[in-house]
Amino acid sequence: MNETSRQVPEPRTRAAYRRQLAVIISLCLVLLTATSTVILTRGINYQLADVSKTYQLIQQASKTLLLVTNMETSQRGYLLTLERSYLDLYYAASLSIDESMSRLASMARGNPPQEERVREIEALTTQIQGGVRQTVQLAVEGQLGKALEDIRSDKGKMDQLRETIRNFMDEEDRRLIQRNDKIDRTRDWLTIASLAALTSAVMLAYSLLSRVQRYVRLLSEGQSALLSENVLLEERVQERTAELENARAVAERERRRVEVLLQDSNHRIGNSLATVSSLLSLQLREATNENARRVLIAARDRVQTISTAHRRLRLGDDLETVRADEFLQAVVEDITTALVPGGRIKFETAFAPLNLNARDVTTIGIILGELVTNAVKHAFPDNREGIVSISFGRGEDGVLELAVADDGVGQGKGKGKRGKRQGLGMLVIEQLCLQFGDAPHYSNNGDAGTRAVIRFPSLEVRG
Known part of the structure; x- marks a missing residue:
């Protein structure tokens, strides 16, 4: 019983071994045939190139002979008729003969017998060309x-040249016939190699077909298992996607809630500061001392400026940045409404559309409020009309800067002496500018007025 069990697998083992051996032999035959085909094909290409070169040599030799013949013919025609038109053909042939000989010598290089004939042709051509000239x-x-007389004495050289060129072309024709015979033999071998490759390919295809059928069956079974796993995976992905969507919805609601809270906080701060400003206005009515009134007025205006900045603050989608142009324009409009109700002072603004940190924009708004308030109060005394120009953007060196210029009375000419160190307002501006690494710069604005420039070297643009 045990002996029988050992003998049963033997035919299957031998059959598998024979199949493997057949595949290996077929592959070797295919590779051998492919290699032979490549070698034979490259040989044919070389032979075809050699044939093409032979044809070119024959054509070039014929062209050289034609040029020499044209040169001699034009010489004879001129001597018989003395017409200048024959000289044109002579000159054209003379100009082309040297180039034609150079090309013929280059094409014959590598073939010593033909090189010798080319040198002989060149010597005869030179002699004939000199005689004709x-x-x-x-x-x-x-x-x-x-x-x-010279023509009759040189007649034999032209016949010698024709004979030499004829020998040259006959030699090339002989070599061409030999190459064509070789190409025919190579083509026969290539046909045999192609048939052998076809036979090997059929054997290999049959062997591979049986293997592919087995692999396809195994692949089908694996695909069925994969589809079942894919269904389970899609269910898990859908569940996870639903969880993420819920989480995103919750995060979006929280973001909106925080945004509303921040906006509400800014409005509350602004309203509270507005209330403080109103209380200072009430206290101002009770004050009789002029110095106390000036202090209360200054405090009220600054509180009003800060209140305006907070109420006008509109955060972006990231809840951290603010559009500088929109915010600063709103601040200028509020200050204009509060301080210049009659419109005697006109405001010209140019703000770059930049996204800045909300805290930095608020500080710039306070600085702008102080500068504009100072210009309105001191640059245009006695209800004088004028223009205040305001700009915010990058300077020539790329640093952000705020510029406020007026065409008023200029520094030191208005009431209260406008100057670099005047009052609490200038002190507030200087302290706020230190946060950005610079100090305010004041100068005359042409023939009249004052120009204040605040640079922000450390200010960064967001987005």
């Missing part, structure tokens, strides 16, 4: 008889 020169000088 001499006879033409004699005819041009009027020595026609001498020129005709």
